[in-house]
Amino acid sequence: MPFIKIYIHLVWSTKNRVPYLNSKTLRMKVWDHIRENGKKKDIIIDHISGHSDHCHCLISLKENQMVYKVVQLLKGESSYWINKEKITKDKFEWQDEYFAVSVSESKINLVRRYIQNQEIHHQKKTFAEEYDEFIEKYGFQVFPDFPAKAGGN
DSSP states (O other): OOOOOOEEEEEEEBBGGOOOSSSHHHHHHHHHHHHHHHHTTTTTTEEEETTEEEEEEEEEEEOOOOOOHHHHEEEEEHHHHHHHHOOOOOOOOSSSOEEEEEEOOGGGGHHHHHHTTHHHHHHHHHHHHHHHHHHHHHHHOOTTSSSSSOOOO
16 A cells, blocks of 8 residues: 655636635535535545635545546536535536645645635735735746736636
């Protein structure tokens, strides 16, 4: 049995950053569902939270898991479930793109706190501002339908 510990911080937004998840109760329901779905699919979700227009997820990859497949399973199933259960007023969609960055063992607790404190964090900073910081900090290439500038669609 291999011993693997690879932490990934995932971030994805709602389609066009529409604030579908506009109440804390609604967000908690969605995060709980994603966590339960992850368990069923053997995905280790260490922490999950977010705000009205995005989700942060700290996962630990297993030896047979690939980032893109884990993201596909989490986003796809949750979007389907949100629409099936009519959790949001309008048709719900996640943006196609996402961030995925590795997290070193020494930074795990920092990332956990950051994810746990999303409600407080977004009283001071929008997701668009946070997005711009991710792009700059990690040197990501920007895709045309996932705007780089704060406030853009």
